[in-house]
């Protein structure tokens with residue numbers, strides 16, 4: 152009953168009903184692809200993230216591991232008294248390391264939830280001493296007052312270089328990128344449907360180049376990542392993270408593989 156009331160509450164807020172309806176329709180749309188065959192492709196192309204990061208820069212890998220422990224300790228403490236279930240955190244090590252290593256001016260991410268990814272990116276930007284994070288999210292419409300939990304792990308006062316919008320990717324992304332010339336690092340972790348990913352990819356296309364690094368969470372769910380690997384001439388890497396796969400596209404030099 153509470154869930155229905157929460158959904159209704161969000162549904163009545165300006166602009167939210169369209170996003171909620173699209174999410175429901177996409178969730179139940181048929182996804183016609185051979186999951187097993189695709190998993191074989193992912194497995195035969197996957198690399199170990201630890202080995203990969205160590206090989207690129209061992210010192211930075213050690214820094215990343217230390218920072219990851221701090222982030223996870225802090226997050227577990229902060230979240231332990233929160234009764235609601237928020238979306239699972241992204242791979243903070245990969246994000247922290249990439250931001251430290253590639254030193255981006257502009258990072259764009261979709262999917263904030265509690266903010267593991269946002270906090271990792273912002274901490275790395277702070278260490279770099281420059282760069283801005285633009286984040287797009289949409290409230291979890293099943294819980295009460297979901298807006299209060301978005302980015303709860305990030306102390307906004309400490310990170311003035313963070314811009315967060317919460318009206319859904321299709322509304323947020325055009326606004327967030329309107330003043331950006333180039334996206335240096337992009338992290339996708341929001342709407343997990345093929346359509347959701349493709350829509351966002353089409354929105355950001357004009358602001359990425361072969362110098363951008365694109366990271367996609369949960370690439371195992373559909374063929375989106377496979378298709379963009381085939382259609383772009385960028386190198387790609389696949390990492391297994393828990394039971395999921397992360398796909399990375401971009402100028403990863405051959406000695407970094």
Ligand SMILES: C[S@@+](CC[C@H](N)C(=O)[O-])C[C@H]1O[C@@H](n2cnc3c(N)ncnc32)[C@H](O)[C@@H]1O
Pocket residue numbers: 170174238239240241242261262263264265266267268269287288289290291318319320321340341342343347
């Ligand atoms: C897996 S969680 C993100 C986890 C986050 N990256 C982290 O590391 O903590 C997915 C998030 O995407 C949001 N989301 C789902 N559909 C969305 C959409 N169409 N636009 C923007 N955000 C969306 C969800 O509400 C949720 O907050």
